[in-house]
Amino acid sequence: MASSTTASLAASPAFTFSASTFQKLHPTEYFRKFVSQGVRPDGRLLNSFRPTTVHQGVITTANGSAMVRIGGTTVVCGVKAEVAEPKLDAPDQGYLVPNVDLSPICSSAFRPGPPSEQAQVVSDQINRVLKESNVLDLKDLCIEEGKAVWSLWVDVVCVSYDGNIYDASLTAVMAALANVRIRKPTYEEGVVKVSGVDNTDEDDNSSFKLKLARTPLSASFVLFDTSLTLLADPNFAEEAISEGQISITIDEQGKLCAVSKVGAATTSLTSMRQCVDRARERSQELRAIMNQHQ
Amino acid sequence: MGLHLAFPHLITYRKTNSDVFFELGLRVDGRRPAELRKITSTTSVLSQADGSAYLEHGNTKVLAAVYGPREPRHRALVVHDRAILNVEFNIAPFSTGERRRRTKNDKRLLEMASFVKQTFEPVVVTTLYSRSQIDIYLQVIQQDGGVLQACINAATMALIDAGVAMTDYVCACTAGWVEREAAIDLNHTEESSDASEVTIAMLPKSGKITLAQMESRLHVDKLEEVLQLAGEGCKQIHLVVDKTIRDRAEDLARKLAV
Numbered sequence: 001m002a003s004s005t006t007a008s009l010a011a012s013p014a015f016t017f018s019a020s021t022f023q024k025l026h027p028t029e030y031f032r033k034f035v036s037q038g039v040r041p042d043g044r045l046l047n048s049f050r051p052t053t054v055h056q057g058v059i060t061t062a063n064g065s066a067m068v069r070i071g072g073t074t075v076v077c078g079v080k081a082e083v084a085e086p087k088l089d090a091p092d093q094g095y096l097v098p099n100v101d102l103s104p105i106c107s108s109a110f111r112p113g114p115p116s117e118q119a120q121v122v123s124d125q126i127n128r129v130l131k132e133s134n135v136l137d138l139k140d141l142c143i144e145e146g147k148a149v150w151s152l153w154v155d156v157v158c159v160s161y162d163g164n165i166y167d168a169s170l171t172a173v174m175a176a177l178a179n180v181r182i183r184k185p186t187y188e189e190g191v192v193k194v195s196g197v198d199n200t201d202e203d204d205n206s207s208f209k210l211k212l213a214r215t216p217l218s219a220s221f222v223l224f225d226t227s228l229t230l231l232a233d234p235n236f237a238e239e240a241i242s243e244g245q246i247s248i249t250i251d252e253q254g255k256l257c258a259v260s261k262v263g264a265a266t267t268s269l270t271s272m273r274q275c276v277d278r279a280r281e282r283s284q285e286l287r288a289i290m291n292q293h294q
Numbered sequence: 295m296g297l298h299l300a301f302p303h304l305i306t307y308r309k310t311n312s313d314v315f316f317e318l319g320l321r322v323d324g325r326r327p328a329e330l331r332k333i334t335s336t337t338s339v340l341s342q343a344d345g346s347a348y349l350e351h352g353n354t355k356v357l358a359a360v361y362g363p364r365e366p367r368h369r370a371l372v373v374h375d376r377a378i379l380n381v382e383f384n385i386a387p388f389s390t391g392e393r394r395r396r397t398k399n400d401k402r403l404l405e406m407a408s409f410v411k412q413t414f415e416p417v418v419v420t421t422l423y424s425r426s427q428i429d430i431y432l433q434v435i436q437q438d439g440g441v442l443q444a445c446i447n448a449a450t451m452a453l454i455d456a457g458v459a460m461t462d463y464v465c466a467c468t469a470g471w472v473e474r475e476a477a478i479d480l481n482h483t484e485e486s487s488d489a490s491e492v493t494i495a496m497l498p499k500s501g502k503i504t505l506a507q508m509e510s511r512l513h514v515d516k517l518e519e520v521l522q523l524a525g526e527g528c529k530q531i532h533l534v535v536d537k538t539i540r541d542r543a544e545d546l547a548r549k550l551a552v
Binding site: 059062071078104111160 | 357384391431433435437438
């Protein structure tokens with residue numbers, strides 16, 4: 001500030017702000033005050049994840065579904081299986097079509113209209129993890145080679161957005177895929193037949209579950225401030241003031257499925273190693289939570 | 295995209311217990327004609343919205359979120375002495391039993407959104423919030439008939455949860471002529487059959503109707519009975535919704551008192 005204003009300020013009573021006003025005026029400074037003490041404004045430690053719940057089978061009209069809550073972020077994922085023609089270069093394989101929908105219902109930050117860049121990026125990230133990690137043997141989705149296959153439409157609807165949509169969406173997708181039941185089809189002369197739509201009989205052999213070869217789950221972090229401090233599981237406010245983002249996707253054997261780092265050009269390898277280690281722990285915690293609710 | 299080959303069709307055979315129920319004078323899902331489906335309702339389910347509610351009528355599941363009163367999105371829409379209401383529908387692709395629906399700006403959705411808006415405009419005390427906008431977002435998670443009804447009921451709860459002033463609750467119920475008698479709260483099977491269906495939205499205190507919507511044929515002699523039954527249904531729904539709101543308010547008051 002210029003010296004003249006400093007002088008006039010010295011004469012007037014000191015400014016006092018309420019915490020929330022200060023957060024709006026100087027968000028980075030506000031966070032700095034907490035992070036320097038090793039905590040965050042919501043009371044978490046720098047490497048803590050928010051309370052997470054996973055519920056499967058929440059939507060009976062879908063073949064598989066799951067609802068995941070990570071702190072204030074809530075997503076619902078539904079999987080619907082439809083008969084489709086296979087792609088010409090893979091006549092004995094079905095396909096997965098993931099999509100993440102971030103609409104105005106989940107936060108005032110989103111406007112109505114076509115999918116935002118963020119929604120498209122998250123959708124694409126999930127698509128790549130599912131494809132490259134060979135989560136599912138797509139040959140299992142074949143009904144009749146060259147004629148009919150199952151296409152799985154995996155739709156994630158975010159109903160409440162408070163940061164870390166990627167972790168929540170991926171967890172929901174994996175939980176929903178594990179929950180999928182598809183009635184066994186028979187193929188006759190160009191027509192695929194499936195008997196009965198009663199969802200209550202689960203014990204008979206007329207439907208099959210998906211065989212998941214791997215279950216990748218992720219842990220996301222942001223880098224805060226010039227010190228590039230790692231904050232695990234960012235909420236909306238933390239995402240807004242971050243310098244860079246890191247996401248680590250790990251499967252049940254601790255093998256890396258995907259690593260993503262954007263922004264913060266001067267991140268060190270130590271930070272990356274810390275993220276991977278923390279992601280391993282988080283992956284185990286998440287699996288325990290998923291199995292608990294099954 | 296190359297040659298279009300004959301698309302493989304998916305045929306599903308339905309098993310129903312309707313024959314048994316028919317003999318007993320019950321409906322396809324075992325309900326009596328004047329029986330509502332099970333209602334589950336909760337408010338304050340979303341952390342980001344100012345007010346929110348989750349409502350289930352049997353297998354129809356709807357989430358409502360209210361943001362506002364807040365600054366209007368477009369300057370041109372600002373009204374100097376009242377708030378404007380904006381309603382948006384979002385139907386999840388996995389919500390329907392059979393085919394997956396993709397269209398977002400569907401005329402049907404826009405029509406339903408406009409019904410909801412017109413239903414609430416006379417009830418919300420918009421003159422208290424001049425120059426602002428109240429957004430009502432409706433997310434349909436699962437559909438099994440009575441979507442408009444569920445959305446209106448969920449929107450009422452979400453508006454109350456957001457603290458938006460209203461002159462009364464708005465409770466909606468569907469009714470129709472199914473098989474040989476009047477029935478309320480029709481599910482998807484009943485809606486898609488030959489039955490006629492009317493959706494009524496009512497202010498329970500005064501008994502006034504703010505919305506009456508019917509698209510099928512109904513004999514004028516039967517209209518009175520169907521409307522009356524729908525009114526009864528609205529009153530029953532009002533009791534359930536009111537209880538949820540009051541329980542929540544008591545809960546909050548207890549927490550504040552500590």
